């Protein structure tokens with residue numbers, strides 16, 4: 001029996017009927033409840049069942065992003081949620097800051113932090129709803145950390161990570177954004193390295209961030225490998241170090257290293273400029289795949305393919321940079 005595109009199969013059936021009452025589906029099926037049972041009838045066929053038989057049988061995997069809002073929708077929490085959804089994961093966003101590009105100032109970032117108590121409140125609500133003690137059918141054990149933006153926020157998030165019981169902590173160590181000058185946020189950089197990096201199980205530095213975290217200069221694939229190895233040694237995390245468009249050559253090259261496997265992930269460059277949301281979407285795709293049970297290496301491979309497709313299908317705007325599109329090719 002198909003009830004409204006399988007909605008009921010993914011939700012508590014009792015809740016479904018409570019919302020919809022008796023209803024007619026567009027294919028001519030009529031569904032109703034009586035007592036603890038349900039009946040659906042269409043021309044020539046009839047199906048019955050108990051209200052509890054389909055309860056949350058296939059709840060989706062859950063993932064949380066602790067990240068900033070990027071108002072134009074290309075990067076930040078917006079990119080993370082779109083990626084989670086595309087990959088079949090129920091996404092939750094707890095916001096740390098609001099970034100609004102400034103078109104009157106060369107599209108530089110205007111950054112407003114969210115109040116620390118408000119960040120803590122969001123984390124409290126999320127934990128109560130989906131944490132280990134929540135009774136939720138899918139427990140939240142996978143979190144992505146995006147832009148934190150200040151030492152105060154880093155301390156708030158550090159507390160949530162140490163209080164919580166996350167199996168996977170994917171850190172996109174956002175030290176600068178595209179368009180920002182390197183060195184803009186060095187105090188945050190230091191706090192991120194000291195307080196969040198040791199808690200990460202997977203880290204996705206871009207070229208600048210990999211140089212900053214490793215202390216090495218990265219000019220080619222070999223030095224990117226050396227940086228990935230160094231960052232693993234420092235953090236213990238699986239590392240996906242991104243060369244992207246910042247290394248010469250026809251391919252966008254990233255290096256994965258987890259202490260055992262070293263793998264170069266490559267895809268032909270699409271254009272020669274960086275695309276907004278590529279780093280966020282890559283780390284979010286890793287997060288979604290880990291939440292669904294993939295190994296870190298499998299998650300990295302899937303994420304690379306997802307981001308490459310999203311860059312090919314990029315969205316242009318009045319801004320001087322394109323945004324990644326997570327939704328597949330539009331015909």
Ligand SMILES: Nc1ncnc2c1ncn2[C@@H]1O[C@H](COP(=O)(O)OP(=O)(O)O)[C@@H](O)[C@H]1O
Pocket residue numbers: 205206207242243244245252253254267268269270271272273274275277278279280282304307308311
């Ligand atoms: N023009 C491009 N063509 C293909 N892949 C790209 C391109 N730019 C970046 N990538 C890939 O997108 C992902 C994000 O990389 P990057 O843009 O360097 O990260 P960040 O957004 O953190 O600076 C990486 O997998 C990188 O190799």
Ligand SMILES: Cc1ncc(COP(=O)(O)O)c(C=O)c1O
Pocket residue numbers: 067068069070075076077099146147174177178275276277278279280281
């Ligand atoms: C809130 C926020 N998070 C993260 C980023 C990093 O985005 P990207 O995926 O383009 O590196 C940005 C960049 O603008 C941002 O504004």
